[in-house]
Amino acid sequence: MACSSTLTRDRNGAEKVVHPDLLAAIPDSVLLRLFEAVAQQSKRDLCAVSRLNKRYHALADAVLYKTVLFLNPELHLLFSESLSRRPRRGSAIQHVKLAYPSHELTALTIDAHAPVHGYRPQDAALRFDSLPRAIAAMSNLETLDISVPVTLLHGIGQLFNGPFDLACLKSASLFYQCPEDGYWDLRENIHIFAHPTLESLTLRRARLDYRGFDLMEQPHATALKKLHLVECDINDDALSDLLVFPEALQEFVMTQLEDPQPELEESSDMFRDYMVAIDSAAASLETVTIDFPSLAGHKPLALREFEKLTTLRMNWDYQLFGKTSRKPRLQSVGLPPSLETLEFFGELGRDEEVTELLAHMIEHLDLHAAKLERIVVGEGTVPPEVKAACLKHPRLKLDVIGEFDVSDDEGEEQSEKEEQGSEKSQESLDDDEKPDEKPEASHEEWPKLEHDGIFKDNLHSATHQVVDMEVDNRTDTRV
Template sequence: MQRDSPGDLLAPLPDELLLQIFEAVGRVSKRDLCSVSLLNRRYNGLADSILYKTIQFNTPEHHLTFSQSLSRRPRRGSLIIGARLEYPDSELSHLSLDVPVPGSHYAPSRFDGLSRTISTMSNLEMLDVSVPSNLLHGIGTIFNGPFDLACLKTCTLFYQCPDDQYWDLQENIHIFAHPTLESLTIRRAKLDHRGFDFIERPHQTALKKLHLIECDINDDALSDILEFPEALKEFVMTQTPEPEPELEESSINIGDYIIALKSARHSLESVTIDFPTLVGYRALRMRDFTALKTLRINWDYQLFGKTSKKPRLHSVGLPPELETLEFFNELGKDEEVTDLLIYTIENREIVASNWKTMIVVQGDDREVTKDLVQACKSHGLQLDIIGHFDED
């Protein structure tokens, strides 16, 4: 159909308005938008920018087809804003690793086809990777490229390893030096004490959110990479109650990870450490975390330190601007720690005057003590008990 055809009622509309119409069509049906793109060259160019705004590779054949399309449309890669790569190891073929990729400056003999395809996405803002570990090195090289993924803001990394092992974060370590990245989620990775072991180190990065999900991370390495963000605001670290395989790099002391966060103490607003196997040998000292408003951990003894034969030389130092304190596991397993928690609540106006809410869980074999409930009521602290029916 020609642009000036009498049957084309959309032809007089400006491109800006057509883009809005095509976006609405695309939200309802990508297939219908594909049909529209075949009507004429003008519609094809406008629809192309919407169809390829976010892509998902579920099989190696998907990125093989896309790579071939780059020979016809070299600029198509620059249209992509978001990319999700997700397929199991069983679907990875040698053909997909050696496919030619027009527009990529990486040599096919050294880098796999998927990594070279990603390198053509010059305006990519979101990258979600869940692919076999065979592609670990190639994608990691892109993060070290000075001109690749220059607009990236959000990234999720997970590489499938044999026997469900942890993948080596050293292969992708330059993701922490990315200047524009704001949110990073890493799943089932390991990182040893070397951390960012390179002479050339970034000065300030834009990273604001860091989530480490079921990872085996050395606390010294974490301290090293957290020196780069200019203003990290949210930190999340989780692990299962019985990690498999066994952790080799992680510390067993929650205090080591709080120390690792010290370089971000001026900007952190939320810290979540859902790591049940961590112990607390000493009370946490977090008075320097001047911006922290939310603290979420597993056990009360991780905050106050386990009771031992040695005398307690330090009291807990809550963040001065703390508003919400949450415990993922039941309270009351250490009576001395419970007494210290009640004492802290009674002195809320002194230790953390903005502390408004405490969230706990109902235990299977013990309830939250009445003394703790009464202390919260008496001193204006809202107590939310998950799994408890409030009869009042």
């Protein structure tokens, strides 16, 4: 394609060369790929290109605003104002993260009547309302990550209640900063569990009481597949109500500190209660992780209904088998039929009776868990009876956290020793096959041998005598 430059004159009459636009003939689909490659190297360069004409500006918006991060509320307000002028820009956003501390929002509230880059709302309430409205304008949003002050809790919660807001949302992470690091009320955002397209949900430091989802309108068959509760204070009955909605929940993770602060008010103190709570999703769950060290276990778990569960993680072995008590054991543990990985975050052996039950279960693995292939144990010593039981099954692998590198190094050292030993044995065999030879004298010993008269005169004759004697012996043997 031949392109030629043109010569023009500016307002002052000076001549200037105008180069042709080589990108004008490229289709939009190809040009969009080029802009994506430029954005990976430098978004500043792509911004410069977007200023050339309207076509480049529209294509660059789809790349520049695909992922947006707001580090302070002022930038969020500025972007909200820009959406009023360019509403189509909101549809280009697919991933957004809001992460700014409480003190910045407080400063914005105090200075409520101050303009923000020419934007002067009437009061602070309008400013707070504009933040959720900006998110609602993102019609193609797929990922929402929120870590903002609790002041915005109610406004953002209204987004999940609208029938047309965030219709393409697939992943959400919610955390609202409370005074003194407290728990935020999940009831303000409870409608997120009714979202039809949401597949992954992470809640951090949320609190929900026994009422759960007590609204009149109940959702039907949501798309939720992953639910992570990080340091939350959730009632087990409320959790059971929430897990009725997902059509096929595959992963459930619940973590809590060993000494949670502030103290838990709604959470149960029994491990079994939470396993009963997630029983409504037993038909589809594949991974269950409950890292809650303070939960007790007095009864063995019955997990036979979790037919698809392949990975089970917990803190203590007694949470699985139940602690030893004065009462006799009337039930035995029932492991999932498809279980492949069983992991304990804490060390084993705190309860002797539980240790015996664990060893007995491993010895009769084909009866209890026919597909179990791996047992992972936290740092600490493993009871010898458990190790011995694991060695009886070739397919079962016992992994102790913190000993992987050590075992690998020991294996390498052992292999090196074996190689060195084989080399030495081979050298000894070669030496046995060779006839006996006298060691050669060093250069320092040469004068001494000559002085004794052994090397020059007697060595040659002595060698002939030895050879003659060997020939005579062989002749006698044949006879």
